Amino acid sequence: MVRKIDLNNFQVARSETARDINRRILLNLIRKHQPVSRADLSRHSGLQRSTVSSIAEQLLAERWVTEGAMGHLPRGRKPTFLHLNRDRVGIIAIDLRPLKTTIALAGLDNRFFAQESIPTGKDPVKFLKQLGGRLCDLMKAHPHVCYEGIGVALPGRVDLSTKRLFFAPNLGWRDLDVKTPLEQATGLAVELENDANTCALAELWSGQHADGVPNMLSVAVTEGIGVGMILNGQLVRGSTGVAGEFGHIALHEDGPLCNCGNHGCWEVMASNSAASRYYGRTGSARNHAVNGSGILPEFQDILQLAKQGDVRAGEALDQMAHHLGAGIAILVTGLAPEMIIVVGEVTRAWKRVGPIIEKIVKQRSVTWATTRIIAADPAEQTRLRGTVALVLQKHFGAPSIA
Amino acid sequence: MVRKIDLNNFQVARSETARDINRRILLNLIRKHQPVSRADLSRHSGLQRSTVSSIAEQLLAERWVTEGAMGHLPRGRKPTFLHLNRDRVGIIAIDLRPLKTTIALAGLDNRFFAQESIPTGKDPVKFLKQLGGRLCDLMKAHPHVCYEGIGVALPGRVDLSTKRLFFAPNLGWRDLDVKTPLEQATGLAVELENDANTCALAELWSGQHADGVPNMLSVAVTEGIGVGMILNGQLVRGSTGVAGEFGHIALHEDGPLCNCGNHGCWEVMASNSAASRYYGRTGSARNHAVNGSGILPEFQDILQLAKQGDVRAGEALDQMAHHLGAGIAILVTGLAPEMIIVVGEVTRAWKRVGPIIEKIVKQRSVTWATTRIIAADPAEQTRLRGTVALVLQKHFGAPSIA
DNA sequence: AAATATTGTTCGGCTCCTGAACTAAGTCGG
DNA sequence: CCGACTTAGTTCAGGAGCCGAACAATATTT
Numbered sequence: 001m002v003r004k005i006d007l008n009n010f011q012v013a014r015s016e017t018a019r020d021i022n023r024r025i026l027l028n029l030i031r032k033h034q035p036v037s038r039a040d041l042s043r044h045s046g047l048q049r050s051t052v053s054s055i056a057e058q059l060l061a062e063r064w065v066t067e068g069a070m071g072h073l074p075r076g077r078k079p080t081f082l083h084l085n086r087d088r089v090g091i092i093a094i095d096l097r098p099l100k101t102t103i104a105l106a107g108l109d110n111r112f113f114a115q116e117s118i119p120t121g122k123d124p125v126k127f128l129k130q131l132g133g134r135l136c137d138l139m140k141a142h143p144h145v146c147y148e149g150i151g152v153a154l155p156g157r158v159d160l161s162t163k164r165l166f167f168a169p170n171l172g173w174r175d176l177d178v179k180t181p182l183e184q185a186t187g188l189a190v191e192l193e194n195d196a197n198t199c200a201l202a203e204l205w206s207g208q209h210a211d212g213v214p215n216m217l218s219v220a221v222t223e224g225i226g227v228g229m230i231l232n233g234q235l236v237r238g239s240t241g242v243a244g245e246f247g248h249i250a251l252h253e254d255g256p257l258c259n260c261g262n263h264g265c266w267e268v269m270a271s272n273s274a275a276s277r278y279y280g281r282t283g284s285a286r287n288h289a290v291n292g293s294g295i296l297p298e299f300q301d302i303l304q305l306a307k308q309g310d311v312r313a314g315e316a317l318d319q320m321a322h323h324l325g326a327g328i329a330i331l332v333t334g335l336a337p338e339m340i341i342v343v344g345e346v347t348r349a350w351k352r353v354g355p356i357i358e359k360i361v362k363q364r365s366v367t368w369a370t371t372r373i374i375a376a377d378p379a380e381q382t383r384l385r386g387t388v389a390l391v392l393q394k395h396f397g398a399p400s401i402a
Numbered sequence: 403m404v405r406k407i408d409l410n411n412f413q414v415a416r417s418e419t420a421r422d423i424n425r426r427i428l429l430n431l432i433r434k435h436q437p438v439s440r441a442d443l444s445r446h447s448g449l450q451r452s453t454v455s456s457i458a459e460q461l462l463a464e465r466w467v468t469e470g471a472m473g474h475l476p477r478g479r480k481p482t483f484l485h486l487n488r489d490r491v492g493i494i495a496i497d498l499r500p501l502k503t504t505i506a507l508a509g510l511d512n513r514f515f516a517q518e519s520i521p522t523g524k525d526p527v528k529f530l531k532q533l534g535g536r537l538c539d540l541m542k543a544h545p546h547v548c549y550e551g552i553g554v555a556l557p558g559r560v561d562l563s564t565k566r567l568f569f570a571p572n573l574g575w576r577d578l579d580v581k582t583p584l585e586q587a588t589g590l591a592v593e594l595e596n597d598a599n600t601c602a603l604a605e606l607w608s609g610q611h612a613d614g615v616p617n618m619l620s621v622a623v624t625e626g627i628g629v630g631m632i633l634n635g636q637l638v639r640g641s642t643g644v645a646g647e648f649g650h651i652a653l654h655e656d657g658p659l660c661n662c663g664n665h666g667c668w669e670v671m672a673s674n675s676a677a678s679r680y681y682g683r684t685g686s687a688r689n690h691a692v693n694g695s696g697i698l699p700e701f702q703d704i705l706q707l708a709k710q711g712d713v714r715a716g717e718a719l720d721q722m723a724h725h726l727g728a729g730i731a732i733l734v735t736g737l738a739p740e741m742i743i744v745v746g747e748v749t750r751a752w753k754r755v756g757p758i759i760e761k762i763v764k765q766r767s768v769t770w771a772t773t774r775i776i777a778a779d780p781a782e783q784t785r786l787r788g789t790v791a792l793v794l795q796k797h798f799g800a801p802s803i804a
Numbered sequence: 805a806a807a808t809a810t811t812g813t814t815c816g817g818c819t820c821c822t823g824a825a826c827t828a829a830g831t832c833g834g
Numbered sequence: 835c836c837g838a839c840t841t842a843g844t845t846c847a848g849g850a851g852c853c854g855a856a857c858a859a860t861a862t863t864t
Binding site for chain 1: 410427639737
């Protein structure tokens with residue numbers, strides 16, 4: 001895929017550029033093949049053994065990698081293995097959701113060695129102050145970590161240039177600076193990203209299905225629907241950062257009214273809230289409240305009921321799945337990714353929902369054969385892992401050249 | 403935009419890599435600012451004057467650029483201007499459309515200095531043989547050109563790995579090797595690309611509106627609808643090369659039957675053929691044939707009639723525009739490009755069609771403000787210019803690194 | 805013990821960028 | 835008319851970094 005050089009924003013190559021490029025390649029190869037010897041790296045990369053040694057020396061000095069045990073070969077000198085230095089960096093991952101906010105501390109190996117959740121406050125300024133305090137506590141509790149940065153997943157789109165949150169519909173927050181308060185509280189660089197985008201990043205950088213997959217989409221289903229797009233191996237954010245709002249494309253012009261002002265948007269037809277609505281309507285009674293908190297049941301309850309064999313709940317899920325499939329069919333037809341990963345509570349009923357989606361997509365998309373549709377494992381904490389990837393990208397991503 | 407390094411397909415940096423990168427940057431700067439002095443290039447690029455001189459020397463030796471007239475400054479030594487060597491390369495551009503195939507010979511400056519059209523034959527093998535013969539004639543007629551390659555725009559998608567044409571619905575060609583016969587006839591490298599993609603490339607590389615626009619879509623409206631996507635400054639081809647088939651997303655589940663087997667696809671609702679159908683239906687008479695060749699009038703005739711004030715023709719165009727807008731609204735909402743360029747005969751009635759599209763998009767897309775919708779100038783031969791860009795990309799595109 | 809295989813290091817040679825010094829060629833002010 | 839100043843372009847030493855060959859280290863096999 002040839003890219004046009006952006007003459008308004010490019011980097012010329014300096015003497016050190018080659019080293020930067022090769023360093024990143026080796027870092028990625030070590031990440032993939034660890035533990036791995038210098039000689040193996042040379043073979044994998046095509047670089048000379050001498051060059052690999054030189055770069056390895058630097059990486060060791062910078063503590064990105066460590067030398068490990070000796071290997072064993074049928075003949076010849078034993079290789080010394082290199083692997084990523086797990087303790088080198090700490091990344092603070094934050095998943096800010098409408099109800100609760102999760103904070104975690106991750107190492108280079110994408111494993112979390114601390115995690116806590118707090119309820120998300122309504123007042124953004126107050127809450128960000130509280131969150132900043134929590135982060136300081138976390139850092140004080142782990143003083144020997146070399147902190148690399150903070151990644152935040154937000155339930156809304158982030159302005160590419162100002163780095164402010166445009167609008168988070170389910171929080172009611174608008175044009176908010178999330179970055180500065182957290183940076184001032186912690187002294188670390190903060191990277192913001194839309195939650196659907198972080199899901200896609202998570203799958204790209206640490207997914208099980210994503211090896212060598214340059215085109216993949218995440219479909220994040222909650223109260224709304226957001227899509228994260230990885231195309232040609234990179235996140236697509238569109239003009240100002242608002243790409244991915246497929247949740248607001250019109251599926252049925254005469255459908256229910258959406259918050260956005262239009263009728264029959266995908267997320268009105270296929271989100272968790274839609275399922276709640278379907279449940280309310282299927283029977284005759286409208287206020288069959290389950291948890292007593294409102295007129296319509298929470299989506300969690302519908303999942304629970306369906307599992308227990310409740311027919312109405314099951315049918316609500318089926319309807320939701322049908323419309324999810326209709327939207328995904330559009331994505332498959334238009335973008336033909338190798339993979340689409342569905343994220344959200346709905347995956348807990350994947351045995352029921354998955355086949356319906358598959359069926360609709362096969363029916364409606366000419367190009368269905370090119371795309372695998374996969375449910376994200378809820379245990380994998382896709383959002384959180386994505387924010388880690390967001391921070392690690394800086395070191396492991398392709399260098400920004402030309 | 404950080405890209406993940408593809409460990410199955412990467413290039414390490416060698417000593418010459420820096421030169422390759424900087425050479426491409428300078429080549430692009432010369433293209434943009436020509437005529438331009440070495441000193442100016444140094445300022446634009448940030449490279450040392452000595453480095454610029456060294457690279458310029460190479461480019462002169464390779465005849466990519468030539469030294470032109472002296473400039474004039476209020477003070478100091480006169481600069482010698484550099485500009486692209488227009489005569490350096492010849493690119494053969496081929497636009498293969500269902501009815502006619504256009505062949506042109508272009509220089510580095512995107513200007514065509516020879517052009518001819520032949521009717522497209524029904525038998526692909528026979529036709530490709532004939533086309534190859536024509537190409538040889540063209541090359542013989544211009545023997546002093548240094549031929550760089552052949553770019554072909556096809557009315558169908560091309561398999562990324564096999565480079566074969568998957569399927570061209572309006573030609574009825576299926577799984578066809580277009581590349582080999584043309585390469586054998588001419589001895590030149592042949593690049594194939596879908597016509598919607600070439601339109602997008604044309605706008606990216608030689609468009610008037612595309613300066614510094616990394617995200618843009620082309621919507622190619624003919625008997626069907628194809629979309630070409632430039633995202634993050636590069637063509638998105640999807641899994642096997644079939645991305646962009648937005649023409650086959652379902653707009654109305656109960657709409658007319660499409661060739662693809664589904665109902666209410668965008669291209670059934672908004673293509674040239676759709677307008678012909680609307681024309682036939684608006685009045686009571688169905689076979690109001692205009693050219694006498696069939697039951698429905700050609701789209702050309704509808705445009706003509708509408709221009710002459712025919713109400714039915716105008717209403718058919720309005721309907722078509724309405725549905726074009728509905729599809730474009732989906733693209734704007736989901737991909738939020740800076741720009742969408744509409745290509746096809748329909749742009750000849752843009753004064754009528756454009757405002758309707760704008761209106762629908764504003765109504766339906768939350769993100770409409772981020773996107774300009776523009777009609778391609780038919781005189782600019784977007785398809786042909788795109789195939790030239792396809793070939794030139796190899797030299798002017800960002801280097802494939804890491 | 806010698807031959808062979810494999811890992812990892814050292815070093816000269818090459819490419820290429822930087823930056824300072826230098827040459828070339830113009831304007832301007834006295 | 836001439837020297838001061840300015841800008842364009844070239845030359846050259848110095849340093850970063852890759853390559854490739856030679857070499858040292860270490861293991862197995864004969």
